[in-house]
Amino acid sequence: MSQSTEHRILPELREHDFRSSFPVIGPLISLIRRILYNLTAKWGVWAVIQQQNQINRMVEEWLRNQAEIIIDLDRDLTLLARTVAEIEVRQRYLFRALQSQSGIESSSKPEE
Amino acid sequence: MRLAMVTPLDPRATGVADYSLDLLPYLAQIAPAEIFVYSNDPMQSGEGWVWHPADNFAAEAGNYDLIIYQMGNSPAHDFMAPYLLRYPGLVVLHDLCLYHFYARQAISGNISIYLRAFTFENGFEGLTLAQRCLRGTCKVEYPHFLLSEWLATRSLGVIVHSQHAAHMLSSRCPWVHIWVAPMPMPLLPLLSHQEAREHLSLSKEIFLILVFGMLNESKNPKAILDAFEMLLAKGVTTLLVFIGPENSDFHVGLEIERRGLGSLVKHLGFVGDRTLLRKWLAAADVAINLRSPYWGETSSSALRILAEGTPLIINDVGAFSELPDKACIKLPTYTPDIAQELCQVLLDLWLDPHRRYNMREAARSYIETNHSPQRTVEIYWAAINTIWRW
Numbered sequence: 001m002s003q004s005t006e007h008r009i010l011p012e013l014r015e016h017d018f019r020s021s022f023p024v025i026g027p028l029i030s031l032i033r034r035i036l037y038n039l040t041a042k043w044g045v046w047a048v049i050q051q052q053n054q055i056n057r058m059v060e061e062w063l064r065n066q067a068e069i070i071i072d073l074d075r076d077l078t079l080l081a082r083t084v085a086e087i088e089v090r091q092r093y094l095f096r097a098l099q100s101q102s103g104i105e106s107s108s109k110p111e112e
Numbered sequence: 113m114r115l116a117m118v119t120p121l122d123p124r125a126t127g128v129a130d131y132s133l134d135l136l137p138y139l140a141q142i143a144p145a146e147i148f149v150y151s152n153d154p155m156q157s158g159e160g161w162v163w164h165p166a167d168n169f170a171a172e173a174g175n176y177d178l179i180i181y182q183m184g185n186s187p188a189h190d191f192m193a194p195y196l197l198r199y200p201g202l203v204v205l206h207d208l209c210l211y212h213f214y215a216r217q218a219i220s221g222n223i224s225i226y227l228r229a230f231t232f233e234n235g236f237e238g239l240t241l242a243q244r245c246l247r248g249t250c251k252v253e254y255p256h257f258l259l260s261e262w263l264a265t266r267s268l269g270v271i272v273h274s275q276h277a278a279h280m281l282s283s284r285c286p287w288v289h290i291w292v293a294p295m296p297m298p299l300l301p302l303l304s305h306q307e308a309r310e311h312l313s314l315s316k317e318i319f320l321i322l323v324f325g326m327l328n329e330s331k332n333p334k335a336i337l338d339a340f341e342m343l344l345a346k347g348v349t350t351l352l353v354f355i356g357p358e359n360s361d362f363h364v365g366l367e368i369e370r371r372g373l374g375s376l377v378k379h380l381g382f383v384g385d386r387t388l389l390r391k392w393l394a395a396a397d398v399a400i401n402l403r404s405p406y407w408g409e410t411s412s413s414a415l416r417i418l419a420e421g422t423p424l425i426i427n428d429v430g431a432f433s434e435l436p437d438k439a440c441i442k443l444p445t446y447t448p449d450i451a452q453e454l455c456q457v458l459l460d461l462w463l464d465p466h467r468r469y470n471m472r473e474a475a476r477s478y479i480e481t482n483h484s485p486q487r488t489v490e491i492y493w494a495a496i497n498t499i500w501r502w
Contacts, residue, residue, distance in 0.1 A: 064236065071231045071238075078232065078265050079287075085200035085268055086502070092177050093500040096113060 009063055010056040013049045015042075113145035115496070116201075117161075118169060118192055119182035122153040124357050124382045126188040127326065127412040128206050129153070134296050135492075136161050138485040142493050145177070152191045166191050173199040178496055180204065183263070185212045185407055186326075193217055196263060197225065202495060203267040204293075208277045208408025210259045211245070211252050218246055232262035233284075254407050255280060264288045268499045271492065273410035274431030280408065291495045296485035297415045302476065303394035305421075312395050319343075319350040319462050322396035322422070325413030328359040332402040337367060337377070338451035343458055344376065350462075355392060356413070357382040393420035397468060398461050400425045400454070403432060404445050419479045423471035425457055438474035 018037065020029040037045075119132040132149075133156070140147055140160020147161040150169045157163070164172075173179065179201030183189055190213070196203070210229070218226035226246075230238035234257075244250035245257070261284055264270045269289040272278050278292045314320060323336055333354070340352045354364055354377070368377045383389045393399070399417040401424060403409075410431040417424050418439055426432045428442035435442075441457050443450065461468055 067239065068236050071235060074228055075232060078262060081266055082200060082268065085266075086499075089178060089268060089499060090502070093113075096177065 009060050013052050013056070015045065015049065113143075113177045114148065114175065115143060115145045115178055115180065116148045116150060116169070116173070116176040117180045117182065118150045118166065118195055118201075119180075120153055120184075120188035120191075121149070121151040121156050121163075122188065123384070125153070126184060126186045128182050128184050128186075128188065130416075131206070131295065131412050132182050133158070134298060134485060135488065138296065138489045139492060142486075142489045143496070148172075148176070169195055170198075178202060178268070178499060180492075180496075181267075182206065183210070184409075185210050187216060189213060190216055190220075193222065193225070197266060200267050202269045202271065202499060203263060204271040205260055205264070205277065205281075206273070206409060208258055208260055208272070208280055209254050210263065211257055211407075214259050215246060218242075229259040229262045230257070232265070233257065233259065254405060258284065258408070261285050264290075269495050271495060274434055276430045276434060277408055277410070289495075289498070291491055293488045293491035293495075294483045295410055295412055295415055296488040297412075297419045297479050297483035298485055299419055299476070299480050299483075300390070302421060303390055305394055305472070308391040308395035311391055314351070314395055317349045319348055319398075319458075320396045321350060321352045321458065322355065322392060322399040322417075323353070323401070324355045324393065324399055324417055325401060325411065326359065327354060327356045327364055328362050330403055330405055330407075332404060332450060333362065333364050334367065335450045335454060336400055336402070337371060337373070339454035339458060340377065341371065341373070342451065342455040343462075346455075346459060348459070348462055350376070352377045353392065353396075354379040355381075355383050355389065390420060393417055393422055396422050398423045398425060398458065401432075402443070402450070402454075403427050403429060404450075406430050406432075406445065415479065415483060418475040419483075421472040421476045423461065423468050423475065425454065436474055436478045439471050439478055440475075 018030045018033040020026040022029055117132065119128065120126050121129045121132060123129045136147065136149065136158050137160060149158070149161050149163050150166045151163065152166040173195065179199055181192060181196055181201055181203045183192065183196065183203050183205055185207035214226040214229045227239060227242050230242035234241055241250060245252050258280070260281065264281060265285055265288060269291065270281065271291045271293050272281065273293060273295045275292060278290050281288060282290055321340065323331065323333065325331065327333060340350065343350055358364060364379050368374060368379065383392070393416065399422045401411060401414040401417065403411065404427055406427065406429045408430055414424060414426060414432065414435065418435070424440045426435060426440050426442055427445045429445045433442065443453055443457065447453055
C-alpha cells in the first residue's frame, strides 16, 4: 500500500465540490448546497469514500500482483517460444540432412 | 537448404537497404542454400537470391530452414512487426534501441507489443514508464530503454555490428546468442580526389565539406550549418553539400534559405546514381557524420565515406568510437558548443592538407582490413550453422 500516487492505477475518491455557474447568485447557491450536504450527508459519504478507497487500493494491489504474474509468465513464454523455435529449426535441419543422405544412398545403389 | 531474409530494400528509406543489397551477393556465394528475400519495397533483381513481396511471407515462413531479419528502428522496418515475433529467426540488429519502432506500433494500435517490450526489460514499472514515454512525459534516452531485449531473447540469435552493441546487449541479456559481424563495405577501386573534383566542376580552392546519410536532427545539421557560417566568417572558401533523404521532422532546405546560404550550401537529397555519389564522396575534403542523440547504431554511411578515403568527423560515442583515430576526428557527444568545436576541427583540417592525405590513406586501409564482405558472410554462415546444429 506504499505506492506513490504516480504509480497508482485507480484514483482516490474525493468529496464533491459544489459549484454553480449561475450568474451573480451562483456562489450563494453553492454555499446553500454545501451547507445542506454538510448537515445531511457528509459523514455518511465520508465513510463510504474511505471504504471505497480501501477497496480500490485492494483491487489495485490485486491488479498489480496479477500484472506481475503476467509479466513473469510473458518472460517464461518468451524463453519457451525461443526453445520451441530452436527445436523446430534443428528438426527441419535434421530432416533435410536425412533427406539428402537417403537421396545419396538410393542414387548410389547399383541398378538391378 | 532454404534461407529467407526479411529486409527493407529501398535505399531512400534506410541505409539497411544498401547493407542488404551489398551483403546478399556475397551471402549467395558462400551459403549452399537458396535465398528468398521478402520486402515490401519494389521488386529488385539479384544474383543468387529471389525477391518476394512481404505480404506472401506469412504463408511461406514455415518452409524455410532459417529466417534472417534485418531489423532497425526506422519506419522502413515497420512491415516486419507481425513476422518478427511469430516466426523467430536470426535477427541482425542495426539499431540497438528499438524504442521508436515499438512506439509507432503502439500509436498504430498494436499497444501490446510495445508494453511487452517495456515490461520485459523493466518489470511492472515498465507499464508506467511505457505510458509516460508515449505521452512524452518521460524522456527516452539511450541506453536506458533499449527495448531490443525482448526481441533478442525471442530470437534464435542476434548479429550486431560493433563490440559496443555486443557488450551492451550481452550485459543485459547474457542468455542471448550474439555474433559480431563487421558491416560489409565493398572496397571499390579508389577514385582520384582531383578527377572527381574536376568532374563535378569544383575549383581547387574550394574546401568541400560533405554531410552524407539520412538527414535528421540526430545528425546535428543546425550545428553543422553554424560551424559552416563560422568558417565562412574566418575567410575560408568553402562549400557544404548535404547528400541523403530527409526524414519528415527536419527540412534542411528551409534552414539553408532562412540563413541565406543558398549559394554556398547544396542539398542534393537522395543520390541514386552510385557513380555520382562516389564522385561526391571522393571529391570531399572532409565529411561530417555526427550522431547525437545516439541510438546504438553502426553507421553504414560513415563506413561508406571511409571506403572512399574521405576524412571523417564523428561523435565519440558507441560504435563510432571503434572507428580508427587515424581516419576520423572524434568530437565529444556532450559539449557546450558543438558548432564552435566543429568549426575549429574544420579549420585545422583546412590548414593541414598533409593530415587530410594521411587520413585518406588510413580510412581505406581500415575498411580493407576490417569490413570485407567475405568476413561478414563468414560470420553469418557461422551463426546460421550454429543455430542449425546446436
